[in-house]
Amino acid sequence: MPTVEASLENLSSQLEALYEKPEARTIAEWVLQHVLEVGRFDLLQRRKEEVPKDLQVQVQKYQGRLLQHEPLQYVLGEAFFYGRDFHVTPAVLIPRPETEELVQRVIKTYQHHPQVKLLDIGTGSGCIPITLAAELPTAQVWGLDVSPEALVVAKMNAQKLEQQVTWLQQDILQELPAVEAGSLDAVISNPPYVLEEEKSLMRQNVLDFEPHLALFVPNEAPLLFYRRIATVAQTLLTPGGKLFFEINERFSQSAVEMLRQLGYQEVKVFEDLRGKERMTEAVWR
Numbered sequence: 001m002p003t004v005e006a007s008l009e010n011l012s013s014q015l016e017a018l019y020e021k022p023e024a025r026t027i028a029e030w031v032l033q034h035v036l037e038v039g040r041f042d043l044l045q046r047r048k049e050e051v052p053k054d055l056q057v058q059v060q061k062y063q064g065r066l067l068q069h070e071p072l073q074y075v076l077g078e079a080f081f082y083g084r085d086f087h088v089t090p091a092v093l094i095p096r097p098e099t100e101e102l103v104q105r106v107i108k109t110y111q112h113h114p115q116v117k118l119l120d121i122g123t124g125s126g127c128i129p130i131t132l133a134a135e136l137p138t139a140q141v142w143g144l145d146v147s148p149e150a151l152v153v154a155k156m157n158a159q160k161l162e163q164q165v166t167w168l169q170q171d172i173l174q175e176l177p178a179v180e181a182g183s184l185d186a187v188i189s190n191p192p193y194v195l196e197e198e199k200s201l202m203r204q205n206v207l208d209f210e211p212h213l214a215l216f217v218p219n220e221a222p223l224l225f226y227r228r229i230a231t232v233a234q235t236l237l238t239p240g241g242k243l244f245f246e247i248n249e250r251f252s253q254s255a256v257e258m259l260r261q262l263g264y265q266e267v268k269v270f271e272d273l274r275g276k277e278r279m280t281e282a283v284w285r
Contacts, residue, residue, distance in 0.1 A: 002056065005047035008032055011063055018069065027072050031062050034076050069205040081127040084134070086157050091149035092124040093214045098272050099190050102246045102279050103128055105270065106188055107135045109242065114138045119179060119236065121172055121189040121229055124214055126154030126165065128188060133163040144168040144177050147213060173228055179236055187233040190246035191225035192217050222251050223258055230262050230282075237284040245280045252277035 002010070008028050015024035033043050035055050051059070065075045073079040073094045079086050081095040082103055088094055110116045116139045120129040123143035133141045143165050145151050151167050158165050168178055194202070197219050217224045226245060233243050243264065247255050252269050259267045264282035272278040 001050040001053060003047065004032060004036070004043065004049055004051055007051050007056070007059060008047070011059060014063055015066060018067065027066065030072060030076070031059060031066075034078075035059055035062070069208055071205045071209055074209055079125070079127075081125075082131045082135075084131065084161055086125050086127050086130075087153060087160065088125050089149075089153055090209055091147060091211060092153050093210055095125060095127040098278050099128065099246055101270075101272050102188070102190065102244060103131050103135075105279060105281065106132060106186060106244055110136055110139065110185065113185070115140070116185040117183055118142070118186045118188060119144065119177060119184050121177070121187060122191045122214065122225070123154055123167075124150050126157045126167075128190065129165045130154075130158050130161055130163045132188075133158075133165055134161065140166075142166045142168060142177070142179060144170055144172065146171045147211070150211075150214075172225070172232065176232060177236065181235050182238050184233075184236045184241055185238060186242045186244060187229065187236060188244045189225070189229050191229060193222070193225070193246075193248040193251075195219050195222055195248075222248065223254060226255055227258055227262075230259055230264065234262065234284060239285055241284050243280075243282045243284065246278060247280055249276045249278055252280065255280050 011031060012025045012028040015027055019027065029040060029043060033040060035058050036043065062075050071094055073088050074090055077087060079088045079095050082100050086095060118132055118139055119142040121144050123129055123145045126143050129141045129143035132139060143154055148169055151169055155167060170177055192214055194216050196216055230243060256267050256269060259282045265285050267282040269277050270279040
């Protein structure tokens, strides 16, 4: 039977058809860690051990899916976000590091404010509201999505991570969230913001596997969800409540102008760790 190191080398070499060598090696390590149920340190410590035949079969299945461009997170059924493992399926977007930065900004804003009420719109896997519930244990948190399939995943994650979130299945473009008017301290959203025309710039594994419902907006309406959510938030937010968005860097200034026109104050744009304008924050008075 092949050793752990041999299995790593084989899988990594196969994946080099799709990825640069360092990334291919990292993916191979993640697969073996998942299959053997060990961390990276233990994996390297066990590199001379043989891989049981049933686990070899599992690695081969994962390899086949990866070579079809399926994202690693869907293959393994999990994604890491803000220190926690979240279950993911093609019904939800894979959580991104940029969204962790948005969540961190919300946490820093309310970490010393007990009993805050927070709503995440377009919740997907539930990574935003579940993380907020975990990091702000006295908060009351809601998560809203139009997709019932996404909410199945979100509820599964809430149960797995033992967090209390109230889930709402509603179409934000057509309905008002079932939350008391004027009661929320913050509305948070990472809504669809990729233009249809930007599809050609995206990686194949994103286009082929991640839900387009959660990704794309018409070319002629780049702020479609931002404008609607900001308008809805006027009804939901308490005076002094805040609106937090993850945004398309191409339209950061357009988003700022839109928020100001709607009457929001203290509108700010923040760069992510790569220096891209990816977050806005605004106050409703």
